[in-house]
Every structure is written in C-alpha cells, then in structure tokens.
Amino acid sequence: MVLQVDLNCDMGESFGAYTIGSDEEIISSITSANIACGFHAGDPTTMRKTVRLSLDHSVSIGAHPGFDDLSGFGRRNMTLSVEEVYDLVTYQIGALNGFVISEGGVLHHVKPHGALYNSAAVNKEMAESIARAVYKVNPELILYGLSGSELITAGKKHGLRTASEVFADRTYQVDGTLTPRTKENALIKNKDDAVKQVLNMVKKQKVTTTSGIEIPITANTICIHGDGENAAKFAKKIHYALHEHEISVKSM
Amino acid sequence: MVLQVDLNCDMGESFGAYTIGSDEEIISSITSANIACGFHAGDPTTMRKTVRLSLDHSVSIGAHPGFDDLSGFGRRNMTLSVEEVYDLVTYQIGALNGFVISEGGVLHHVKPHGALYNSAAVNKEMAESIARAVYKVNPELILYGLSGSELITAGKKHGLRTASEVFADRTYQVDGTLTPRTKENALIKNKDDAVKQVLNMVKKQKVTTTSGIEIPITANTICIHGDGENAAKFAKKIHYALHEHEISVKSM
C-alpha cells in the first residue's frame, strides 16, 4: 500500500493594503489551501487572486471561515450561539465558493480558523453546528479538524468525509492533545525534529508525546504555517522529506 | 397574449439588533425578493431567515449586493476600481447563494443596491463589470437594473437575461430618466396615481413624463419599497390592481 498525506496551509489572509503570508512562494509545496473568507482576514480581491493561484497550481481549495473579528485576526474567542455559528460558517463558505465557481474550480474542503477551530475542537455543540452547516451547503465537502477532536467526530456523525490534522512543529501530550503554547515545550524548534515527527506520524500513525510515551494518532493532513520568515523553506523541506520516504503528497 | 409583470422588493436589510423593513408582511404581495448580502445591510442570520421566508412564499430570490458601507446603508458612492466592483459583487452573490443552496432553493437574480445601482445605471464600465461578475458565477442568473440603463445594456451584451425595472412612485423625465429626488415633483405621493402609472407602464409599456409627453418604457419588474409606514398596504394595493386588470403577477 502506498502511504499518502496532504499538506495544508492557511492562505489569502492579506487584507486591502495589508499583506500577511508568502502565498506565492509556499503554494508550490502544498496540496490544500485554506482560504480566508473576509471575516478574520481576506478581502474579495485577495480571495479571487488566491483562488486563481490555487487553481493554477492544482492545489485543492478549502473555505477557512473564522469569527467576525478582523482586529483580532479571528484568534479571540466570541460567545456566539449555535445558530450564529451555523450562519457564520454558511455565509463564508458561500462567499468563497462564489470565487471558486467564477474561476472555474470546485470547492474541496472547509477548515475553521483560529478561535473557531479551537472551540470546535472541544465544544461538541459548536462542532456539530459547523458540521451541519458544511453538510447543508454541500455534503461532498471534506471537513478538516484537529486529529481526535470533537469536530472530526461531528463531521463523521453528520455523514461528511473528514481530514484529521496534525502539526509538524507542535508537541503532543500523553492524552493526545497539543501542549498548550503557554508551556515551554509547546513548540518543536528544531526543523529536523519536526520533520522526524511528521514522518513518524504519517508512516506509523503514532506520535511520541512529551512524556516519552508513543500514542496512536490519525494523520491525514499536515498543517504548514504560512507566515514566519522561513515558512516557504520549511514547507519545501517537509515536502521533500515525504517524497524521499516514498510518501505520496496529495490532497484527499 | 397574457400581460405579465414582476413585483420586486429589497428584503433582509435588518442587521443584528437593528430592524428595517416589514419583510413578513410584504412577502405575500411580491414575486421577487432582493436580499441584502452583509455589506450595506444584512447579517448571516438575517440572510438565512429571509431566504427561508422567500422559499416558504415561493418568492424568487435575488442577491442584492451593495458597497461595503454599513453606516451609509450603501447609499454613498465610493470610487472603486472596475476590478474591485467585480470582486465585491462576486463575493456577495456567493455569500447569499450559500444560504440559498443550504435551504434547498435556487438563486434567481441579482440586483445591485443603492449607490452601486445608480452608478451601474450610467457608468458603462461599472455596468459591464457587474454583468461579467454575474455571468461568471452563473449565466442563468437574471440581471435586474433600471429600465433603459447601462446595466441592462451590459447584461444583454454579456449574454444575461435582464429585467428592466420601473418605479411606481417616482416620476420620469422626457429623456426617460427618473426625476432627481432633489426636485419637488420627484415623487408620486398619491397612491392612486402611482397605481395608474404602474398599469400604464405594464399595459402600454409607456410612461407619461413630467413634461406631459408619453414615452416608451420597458417594464418587466416593478420596484416596491419595503420601508415606510404603509409599504405592505401599498404593495397589496398594486398587486390587487394588477390582478383586477388581468395582468399576471409573477417573476420572470
């Protein structure tokens, strides 16, 4: 059997005169683009250009909906009702899909952003609301969420295909959750160690936790960070390492 | 031959805690709803509810995109580039379409709002940009615009079906344009006179201008205002009068 994994990256997070990310450099190393939909980041022109860029590189396009909080970049939690989250997600998938259709593509997946992603990982009601919203717009869409999270559970329950996401440069705790960023050992700073973790997760579907114990993990897609100085370089490095180990890099 | 006309109304213009319009009252008198898409008015929850309301009453649903100017209700002109207008319109059509698909309906038409509508009526470049944006999302969509305007011309040129819009309570000048609101005789305040103008426009495709001369006009759809105290009552009155004159009231 041929091993396979997807490399996804948040894209199109520029806004008007403001630029974030190095989309044009990183696009050639990834297989899935999660494109911001105008709420936490992204404006209509940026969205169209990022959709075009993705299609030109045969990268699968996903909607990347977030809270309506541009000044907080969608990273601050907001206590929305289940209904408000449902409508927020429907709106943003629709908006991005407008550009995808207009440019001749097909929408492939949905991955919530920032605080919405984190909330959907642990809050069952939020997770189900998002899964229902995605399903109602298009049951063929793949729902991306944190591996082992409520969002993945909710997606499966509602009949969606799901992609369990793992992180190259974050450490895992023995219960399978990510080590909180407030802790010192939250990040894997050595790039080679990060690559090693990725290979381990993809080949064995296991991860070595901070306590040294190895636990099982589902790794369908790897999150690549698009900002930071060496983002594009690191993406290329991971892509190359996977290729070297005869792991097929492609979207689901 | 059976005469036929459409009655359209701007809907879903409430926002969060703020309410505008009496959508639930007026919905039973109209055949097309132009639903605000979150830029000049409307929020995701209002959009979903208004789409649902329209489907429940078999009213055709249109996207009603406007400038990104909530505090000005989309009524203030903004000097956007042709590309920005194209993207603005694509985004908003997509966003509304998300709710239409989610609720099991089909998007029927697009009618620009306020200052964007007025700009598209006289500015050929803007008109063409909007027509292209609509066509690229879905060539089956009908483009609503001011009768005799650049927008109708652009829609036809780009292969779209168009609906020429006329007003019940606005007077027309001898060159076919609406009398500016700054002039005293811009509005037809007497409801019976307004109904009479409507009947004349639909039956004869002519309108008597402020100078007394009758000129030809294309009247596919009549704009009903949804705000104002007696909006619902007036909508009902027009609907009834059309029915009395054996004019079929339905969307295109």
Next chain:
Amino acid sequence: MVLQVDLNCDMGESFGAYTIGSDEEIISSITSANIACGFHAGDPTTMRKTVRLSLDHSVSIGAHPGFDDLSGFGRRNMTLSVEEVYDLVTYQIGALNGFVISEGGVLHHVKPHGALYNSAAVNKEMAESIARAVYKVNPELILYGLSGSELITAGKKHGLRTASEVFADRTYQVDGTLTPRTKENALIKNKDDAVKQVLNMVKKQKVTTTSGIEIPITANTICIHGDGENAAKFAKKIHYALHEHEISVKSM
C-alpha cells in the same frame, strides 16, 4: 437629609439608517445619558446629535464603551486581553469626548456596555483595567457599575468616584446578584412593583430578594431601559414616583 438618586439610560444606540430607542422622548425623564461610542452601536453623527440632545436637557453625559461587535450589539462576550480592554475603553471615551468638547459640554461618567459591563462585574482584572483606563483619561470621571460588583471595587481602589447601579425591573438573589435572565422570575413585569422596588432601594438602601429576605444594597443610580414600547412612559412614572416621595432626582 435630602434623599437623592440618579436615573440613567443608554442612549445614542442608533446606527446609520438604523434606529433603536426613543431618545427624544426619554431624555426629559432622566438625569444621566450613557452614549454609545461607535463600537457596539452609534455612529459619529448619532453621537454628536445625542450629545447635543443631552446638553439641551441638562442631562449628564457618559461614555458607554462596548466590545467591537456591531452585529452582536456588544452583548456577546469576547476574550480580550487586559491591555486590549484598556485600549478599547480609552479609545471610546476619547471619541465621545471629542463631541462633548466640540459641543461645549463636559464629560461626566463612564458606564461599560453589555458583555463588557457583565464581564467587569465579576472579572477583577477586567474591572481594574477599565478603572485604570478611565482614571488615566480623566480622574474626575465617575465610574458607573453594577452595585456590589468588581467594577465598583476597582473604581474605588483606583481613586475614582463611583455610582452603584440598581435595576428597577430585575429581581435580586439573596447573595445580591441579579437573578439570571434564564430564570422565570428574573423580571419584574408589574410596573407598580418595579416602582415599589426602586423606592425601597433608594429610601432604605435595601432590596427584597427572591427568597423573601431583605438585604442591603447601594443605590446611587437607577438603570432605565430606553427600548421597548413603553420605555418613555415607565421612565416618566418612576421619575414622578421619586418626586412624590421627595427624593431628589439628579446626577451625581
């Protein structure tokens, strides 16, 4: 000794084409206006007009800062950092003060809005951040907060004068907190009972709780709701009752 109390009301919460509240009717019954500052509600023109209205009626003017969440009317909690809350409050006080100075008045107080008010009532860090922001802009400003709340404690600690706010139409629990709106007996629907509670609170600085026990309460200012059908009528009724009982109605 002459008894005295302040009647405050949230004002200037309209936005662009959207109207909320009946400011012009209610202004003559109150002594303090908390004016929205453009984040949860209010736009520059509404702010200037509401400042003018308040000055014309000799009503004390307060800034009414809220979360940056127009679509949620500032009623949804947002997890901001202490620093972000400090800056949010400073900005909004400054913006309103621009209009107060421009119109020849003097800013009198600050009362946080909605979810920010609720958060400041129980979260000590948030409360202190708000108190510091107010003090740094002007140590003469009076801080309005829920009677018995962390915000009142923080205001005193930082050297501000404070106004303890009580509610006419909300019931209190035996621990001094408001009965949550989710409970059936949260609201006092009978207007006469509401007036009776107000008189009791002002005259005896006590309130009868839902368990029948009377507890002490500090009542410097009474919150009058500005929306709802009979808001203006009820404001007038309370004002009249206080006057009848020889309680001086004026701002601090």
Next chain:
Amino acid sequence: MVLQVDLNCDMGESFGAYTIGSDEEIISSITSANIACGFHAGDPTTMRKTVRLSLDHSVSIGAHPGFDDLSGFGRRNMTLSVEEVYDLVTYQIGALNGFVISEGGVLHHVKPHGALYNSAAVNKEMAESIARAVYKVNPELILYGLSGSELITAGKKHGLRTASEVFADRTYQVDGTLTPRTKENALIKNKDDAVKQVLNMVKKQKVTTTSGIEIPITANTICIHGDGENAAKFAKKIHYALHEHEISVKSM
C-alpha cells in the same frame, strides 16, 4: 533669521495582526507624527503605542483622520455630506486625543488622510467642514494641508494656524499643483534630486516645476513617506541635509 521646517510622517497605520510602516526606525528622523485613528488604519492598541513612541521621542502628535474604509486604506473617495465629514473628523480627533491625554501628552495638529486629504485640497465645502470640526474640538490645533490648497485657505479663514505641506519626491506643475501620479514624471526617483528640491523649497520658498519655470511655494512641513524599503534611510538623509544647511528641523 534662522530657517526652520517640520518633517512629518504618517504613523500608526498597522492594524491588529497586520503591520505597515517602520515607525520605530523612522521616528528619530521626524518632528511630527500623523497618527491613524482607526478608520482607514490603526487600532486602539496601535494608537496607544504610537502615541507613546512619539512622546518618547518628543515628536509632535497629530490626528490623521480618514474615510471609514479599512479595506481601501482610506484611499478611495466616498461621497459624504458636509455634516458627515464634520462628524467623522471630530470622532477621530477625539479618539486619538483620548490616548494623548492618557499618556500625558498634548495633541498638536490634524492632517487628513488619503482621499479625504485630496478632497479637502480642492473641495471648498469639505475643507471648511474639516476646519470647523478641528476648531470646535480645539482652536489651538494646527491644520496640516497641501500647500496652496483649499484646506489651508479654510483653516486660516476659521482662525486656525496652518502648516503648508510640500513633498520631497513629487514634482510640481506650473500652476502649483502636484503632477498626477498617472503621469510619468510624477515622482522624483533620484534621492539627491529630492533632497535638492526640499532645500530649494525651504530656503527660497520656491519650486522648479516640470515646465522648468520656478514658482513660489509655502513650505512649512515636508511629508516623509513611512512605507517603502528605504523610507527610514531617506528620512535620515533629508534630516541630515537640512541640518548641514543650517535649517532648524522642528515642528511648528
């Protein structure tokens, strides 16, 4: 007599996660900072930090109000009424002033941004509306505007002190206006030529136009661009050249 000139730069135009400009580098070369007020750019936290940075470097602080158009960075014209412009400017001056007072400083000037600046240069009504708004908040504020523009005329008429602004790297036409950016010779790309133009303007209050004719110009303050790769370097170069020619660089 000692010659004197001010060097001003637009500052604090970052927003949330988005960064624009190199404020910390350029601050030591300028004497006036025009700080964005949250409408076209800037968020409360950025505003406070930029005020603090300016005070720490003894740089005079000005409000830099713009249109409410974050996605267009305030560079797109909006057809606001005279009253709306008045309120827009009052709001933004007030908001910035909140931070200036809070940090222990004194607001020094006001310079409109982008499309509002351009509109105020040629539109007498807009210019007068802005001048009145500034005067009503504080008649001691200095109004910065394009040298020879309607805004300078309006400021003087309304009793404000004014600062006539000239550009180092833009060419001038024989009628005293800037060569439009659409023309090839609009920019002075050679840094030495730009410095030469500045020295000429400050020492002789004259500028050599694109037609070769020298015309009089009032040069109280020179606009330094804060973005672009070598902005800080060029600011330092101009500052040094002025110093070499014994021209005192300080704010008015």
